Amino acid sequence: MATAIRAGVIYALIVLLIDFIFGTVRVLLLAPHLGETLAISLEAPVMLIASWFVSRWCLDWLDVPRTVEARSLMGAVALAVLISVEVCLAVLAFGRSTTEHLASYASVAGAIGLAGQILSATFPVVQFWRR
Numbered sequence: 001m002a003t004a005i006r007a008g009v010i011y012a013l014i015v016l017l018i019d020f021i022f023g024t025v026r027v028l029l030l031a032p033h034l035g036e037t038l039a040i041s042l043e044a045p046v047m048l049i050a051s052w053f054v055s056r057w058c059l060d061w062l063d064v065p066r067t068v069e070a071r072s073l074m075g076a077v078a079l080a081v082l083i084s085v086e087v088c089l090a091v092l093a094f095g096r097s098t099t100e101h102l103a104s105y106a107s108v109a110g111a112i113g114l115a116g117q118i119l120s121a122t123f124p125v126v127q128f129w130r131r
Contacts, residue, residue, distance in 0.1 A: 004070040007062040007124075008077025014054045015078070015120065016085055019047055036109040044116045051120035056127055064124065071128045075121035082117050 022043050030039035064070055090101035104110040 012081035
């Protein structure tokens, strides 16, 4: 199970790095002109495609066991890391409270982002079934 946990952490960190790049473009270039909801609606499919390939790469590179349990653990760890880092950034970098950040998931844009994170957490298991 240590391999699945390590893979989940690496998966999340790579996705966070990619999201930082696309998120910067979304916030600085797209959202001011298109609005937050449309901007995140355009970013989400790109992030899901990137997450799909990052998941597959982590599975192969770290040789995560081909079991639903191991793949589920990898996805759950990745989701926990993604949300934890997101909350920490909101609090430490942007001065928001944890409650304020969690409440942002109730907005349309926040719900799209959260749904994308949850969907990407299922990719390791989906890729197990697909192969």
